[in-house]
Amino acid sequence: MAVPLNQAIRVGAYVLKQHLSGRKRYPLVLMLEPLFRCNLACAGCGKIDYPAAILNQRLSVADCLEAVDECGAPVVVIAGGEPLLHKEIDQVVDGAIARKKFVIVCTNALLLEKKMHLFKPGPYFTWSVHLDGSKAEHDASVCQDGVYDRAVAAIRKAKAAGFRVIINATLFDTADPDKVAAFFDEAMALGIDGISVSPGYAYERAPDQAHFLNRKRTKELFRGIFARQGKGGGKRKWAFNQSSMFLDFLAGNQSFHCTPWGNPTRTYFGWQRPCYLLGEGYAKSFKELMETTDWDRYGTGNYEKCADCMVHSGYEATAVTETIRRPWRALAQSLRGIRTEGPMAPEIPLDRQRPAEYVFSRHVEQAMAEIAARPRAEAEAAEAAE
Numbered sequence: 001m002a003v004p005l006n007q008a009i010r011v012g013a014y015v016l017k018q019h020l021s022g023r024k025r026y027p028l029v030l031m032l033e034p035l036f037r038c039n040l041a042c043a044g045c046g047k048i049d050y051p052a053a054i055l056n057q058r059l060s061v062a063d064c065l066e067a068v069d070e071c072g073a074p075v076v077v078i079a080g081g082e083p084l085l086h087k088e089i090d091q092v093v094d095g096a097i098a099r100k101k102f103v104i105v106c107t108n109a110l111l112l113e114k115k116m117h118l119f120k121p122g123p124y125f126t127w128s129v130h131l132d133g134s135k136a137e138h139d140a141s142v143c144q145d146g147v148y149d150r151a152v153a154a155i156r157k158a159k160a161a162g163f164r165v166i167i168n169a170t171l172f173d174t175a176d177p178d179k180v181a182a183f184f185d186e187a188m189a190l191g192i193d194g195i196s197v198s199p200g201y202a203y204e205r206a207p208d209q210a211h212f213l214n215r216k217r218t219k220e221l222f223r224g225i226f227a228r229q230g231k232g233g234g235k236r237k238w239a240f241n242q243s244s245m246f247l248d249f250l251a252g253n254q255s256f257h258c259t260p261w262g263n264p265t266r267t268y269f270g271w272q273r274p275c276y277l278l279g280e281g282y283a284k285s286f287k288e289l290m291e292t293t294d295w296d297r298y299g300t301g302n303y304e305k306c307a308d309c310m311v312h313s314g315y316e317a318t319a320v321t322e323t324i325r326r327p328w329r330a331l332a333q334s335l336r337g338i339r340t341e342g343p344m345a346p347e348i349p350l351d352r353q354r355p356a357e358y359v360f361s362r363h364v365e366q367a368m369a370e371i372a373a374r375p376r377a378e379a380e381a382a383e384a385a386e
Contacts, residue, residue: 002194002239027073031265090118112154121162177224194241219252227340246319252344258299262317276313301348
């Protein structure tokens, strides 16, 4: 079991409490992005092409912990950008852990060995190292040679220091089931605690738009991968840091609808509508995000931009909720395993989806105007104080 037992129990109890109280929408994981700047420039990333003035901005420790308190989700995933570039990231982690949140820091690991001493191993803390394949595949994905070797060295050092370490792998249209299976074997041999895997994010701002997976290709790819895991005594020892129901969904065996509120995202711009992938406006507070977002306008079948999405940030929360609400169904799936042959679950029809709206640059223009206005406001305040 890749998800720690204490985390599984706490999260399960949290979901059950929401269910029994009749709460329709609630967060499961807070996606916290304290900055956008990164020390890599991956072709599939939609985070690092902002103007320099925005890349230089950071959420303060107080901003981050306010988001943790406001959201209330039991799990906090700190991403970016590269979060280890934030000079006070250790204080953010310590503050969240003090609140008994399960904290996962996503990193490309280039700074991990240098910054590791700022953190302590413990039941509430996990490193999630970005690896998109074996050496050749990963270095091509991040557009820089040598990154895989540095990440592997950092993983070994973190494990030796007693940290819980998982990897997160994003698979694109170029992924080959045999190579992915060999990569999973290689990753587990490093002694990692689990694998988190997802089809490629359809970031609008990403430089490379040609290799994102559609839903049909996603299901075929994951069936091919899981078929190579094998069965019985010959089964490969892959531990996934995800629910079995979500993995079954990736293989085309579950008809889930997206629950974007399950993984709300807080960035420098505010609370992102509607999800981690689409920035179609921002709310000033979590309450405003939940109460004023027209959730029915988003998701596969509702919106053209969401047509091909099967990403964990929209569907993992759905799978976890389904597990708690219908445990008999989850138990049956667990006993059966991930089916890799036969008919797939019915697909969501797209005939009523609304057309895409390309609005993601408005918040950038507004933020740039606010940043430009700061020196004038500061000068006027200083002059008034004299």
